[in-house]
Amino acid sequence: MTLVTDVRLRRVLDSRGNPTVEADVRTESGGFGRAKAPSGASTGEYEAIELPVGEAIANARELAIPRLVGEVYAGNQRDIDAALRGADGTDDFSQIGANSAVAISMAAAKAAADVLGAPLFQHLGGTFRGDTFPTPLGNVVGGGEHAADATHIQEFLAAPVGAPSVEEAVFANAAVHAAVGDVLDERGLACGKGDEGAWAPSIEDEQAFDIVSEATEIVEDDVGFEIGIGLDIAGAELYDAEEGVYRYGETVRETDEQLAYIAELVDEHDLVYVEDPIDEDDFEGYAELTARVGTETLVCGDDLFVTNVDRLERGIEMGAANSILIKPNQIGTLSDTVDAVERARRNGYDPVISHRSGETEDTTIAHLAVATDAPFIKTGAVGGERTAKLNELIRIEHNA
Numbered sequence: 001m002t003l004v005t006d007v008r009l010r011r012v013l014d015s016r017g018n019p020t021v022e023a024d025v026r027t028e029s030g031g032f033g034r035a036k037a038p039s040g041a042s043t044g045e046y047e048a049i050e051l052p053v054g055e056a057i058a059n060a061r062e063l064a065i066p067r068l069v070g071e072v073y074a075g076n077q078r079d080i081d082a083a084l085r086g087a088d089g090t091d092d093f094s095q096i097g098a099n100s101a102v103a104i105s106m107a108a109a110k111a112a113a114d115v116l117g118a119p120l121f122q123h124l125g126g127t128f129r130g131d132t133f134p135t136p137l138g139n140v141v142g143g144g145e146h147a148a149d150a151t152h153i154q155e156f157l158a159a160p161v162g163a164p165s166v167e168e169a170v171f172a173n174a175a176v177h178a179a180v181g182d183v184l185d186e187r188g189l190a191c192g193k194g195d196e197g198a199w200a201p202s203i204e205d206e207q208a209f210d211i212v213s214e215a216t217e218i219v220e221d222d223v224g225f226e227i228g229i230g231l232d233i234a235g236a237e238l239y240d241a242e243e244g245v246y247r248y249g250e251t252v253r254e255t256d257e258q259l260a261y262i263a264e265l266v267d268e269h270d271l272v273y274v275e276d277p278i279d280e281d282d283f284e285g286y287a288e289l290t291a292r293v294g295t296e297t298l299v300c301g302d303d304l305f306v307t308n309v310d311r312l313e314r315g316i317e318m319g320a321a322n323s324i325l326i327k328p329n330q331i332g333t334l335s336d337t338v339d340a341v342e343r344a345r346r347n348g349y350d351p352v353i354s355h356r357s358g359e360t361e362d363t364t365i366a367h368l369a370v371a372t373d374a375p376f377i378k379t380g381a382v383g384g385e386r387t388a389k390l391n392e393l394i395r396i397e398h399n400a
């Protein structure tokens with residue numbers, strides 16, 4: 001039986017050294033699941049609310065746990081998530097915190113999988129999943145909100161689209177990361193890393209393109225399959241709403257110049273993926289850019305959609321983007337997350353399952369990507385909290 005018999009919450013560390021919520025769920029027949037909430041730095045304005053950890057835990061203990069223990073079955077994810085929504089009573093989880101909600105939601109799914117004796121991806125996606133794997137997008141150079149005094153573009157991503165297996169893709173991304181380090185060294189630009197483990201050199205974006213291209217070519221020659229380049233511009237962070245312009249340090253671009261700049265980058269660098277190219281409120285701009293480059297590349301909405309079906313629906317109606325970033329903690333429950341993936345899929349939008357810049361050793365998103373047959377996962381290239389997910393993908397591929 002998967003009747004929930006115990007839910008425990010505690011404060012643990014995330015990869016930035018900040019506190020985050022860990023949840024343990026136990027069931028009547030001894031099932032156990034444990035999950036942790038991640039945390040963003042370049043968060044979208046329309047995300048569900050992450051409360052200070054102490055408040056999130058205290059409120060969830062008071063409001064949510066009584067609706068779960070002895071009341072709902074961990075095997076019925078929709079009931080678990082409806083209980084969390086009912087306990088919270090707001091649209092954005094501002095009562096119990098999306099951090100408590102997502103940790104409990106994911107821990108319940110793991111407890112249910114434990115009762116079944118099945119891997120999490122199989123509990124979530126069914127028995128016919130596990131034969132196809134997402135291409136990992138690996139962050140190799142970055143700045144923006146993830147590193148001080150580095151590139152304006154938040155993430156330069158290696159995209160090993162030609163890899164024959166997830167294992168080879170994961171190692172190719174790590175090799176690109178290492179090659180970028182070597183090229184930086186050779187050019188006298190040795191530097192530290194940002195929040196997601198990407199190199200964070202104090203250089204202009206143009207130079208970063210040059211370095212990442214050189215590194216991907218070196219690794220392509222070595223591995224013998226295609227490695228493309230993707231970007232997360234994090235446009236909302238560059239947008240100056242008062243002036244209505246995009247600021248890259250001294251360089252200022254009007255919206256039409258920003259759209260032209262992105263289209264130019266897509267052509268020049270054969271970009272396979274462009275996330276958040278413009279501000280999160282500019283659905284029209286997204287539609288214009290998608291009409292321009294949408295057959296050549298994925299135009300992905302992160303802060304634009306925030307894993308929210310209503311915002312995605314608006315995008316679908318307008319032709320804004322052709323891909324959606326999927327972050328469970330942006331919306332607060334696994335049910336809402338899977339609804340966003342399925343709505344995207346039915347409308348020809350590619351879902352990209354994603355980590356946050358603040359992460360833990362939790363591996364739920366690796367299983368979610370396999371369970372939903374997502375074509376891409378974005379979860380870094382190196383660093384323990386990133387390799388936790390990448391290594392889990394390799395284990396799933398090996399039926400380990």
Ligand SMILES: C=C(OP(=O)(O)O)C(=O)O
Binds near residue numbers: 039040042302354
């Ligand atoms: C992973 C990202 O960063 P954060 O978690 O800071 O939003 C992102 O913007 O895609």
Ligand SMILES: [Mg+2]
Binds near residue numbers: 232234275276303325
């Ligand atoms: Mg993003």
